Amino acid sequence: RAGKPWDEILVDAYGTGGFGLLGESDASECQPLARAETWLASRETLWAPWLRRIAGFETPHPTPRICQLRHGNPYADLGRGRIYAYGIASENDRLAIAHEYLHFGLANHPRGRDEDFVERTARQLLGVQ
Numbered sequence: 001r002a003g004k005p006w007d008e009i010l011v012d013a014y015g016t017g018g019f020g021l022l023g024e025s026d027a028s029e030c031q032p033l034a035r036a037e038t039w040l041a042s043r044e045t046l047w048a049p050w051l052r053r054i055a056g057f058e059t060p061h062p063t064p065r066i067c068q069l070r071h072g073n074p075y076a077d078l079g080r081g082r083i084y085a086y087g088i089a090s091e092n093d094r095l096a097i098a099h100e101y102l103h104f105g106l107a108n109h110p111r112g113r114d115e116d117f118v119e120r121t122a123r124q125l126l127g128v129q
Contacts, residue, residue, distance in 0.1 A: 029067075030065055030067035030068075030080075030082055031067060031068040032065060032066065032067060032068075033066045033067065033068055033085065033087055033088075035087065035088060036066040036085060036087050036088045036093075036097060037063070037065065037066045039088045039094070039097075040063060040064075040066060040083075040097055040101060041063055043098070043125075044059070044063060044101075047125055050125070051105065051125075054105075054106075054111075054121070055109070055111075056106055056108065056109025056110075056111055056112070057102075057105045057106055057109070058105055058106075058107075058108060058109075059105060060081075060101070060104040060105055062081065064076070064081050064082055064083045064100075064101065064104050065080075065081060065082045065083070066082070066083045066084075066085055066097065067082050067083070067084050067085075068084075068085075068086075068087075069084040069085050069086055073096075074086065074096035074097070074099075074100055075100065076100040076101075076103040076104060078103065078104060078107055081104075083097060083100040083101065083104075085097050085100065091126070091128060094126060095122055095123065095126055095128055098122040098125050098126055099118055099119055099122040101122075102118045102121055102122055102125075103118060106118070
């Protein structure tokens with residue numbers, strides 16, 4: 001009732017042992033993917049004019065960090081400002097980063113939860129069918 005965030009409530013109840021999602025022990029750590037971060041930063045500039053036309057898109061500031069994903073599907077951690085991905089070696093890798101980047105830019109808009117729209121837009125950004 002005091003309006004505390006859930007993590008503060010858990011710390012009050014259980015101490016500061018640390019919390020994470022089951023199976024995601026590396027979620028609190030970030031091993032940066034420098035090449036992927038450089039790639040995304042260069043694409044932000046190229047994509048900006050096109051993205052400004054999307055209702056509700058807000059350019060993420062700062063640009064999300066890109067962290068090495070060990071297993072599973074790429075994802076965006078909006079709270080920590082991170083994208084967990086495998087890199088930029090393949091078209092699919094780059095598509096995943098573009099997709100997750102759009103989740104950041106549309107975080108305050110209902111379309112940010114529309115996976116079909118986000119995927120379609122990411123494909124358009126990269127010119128992928």
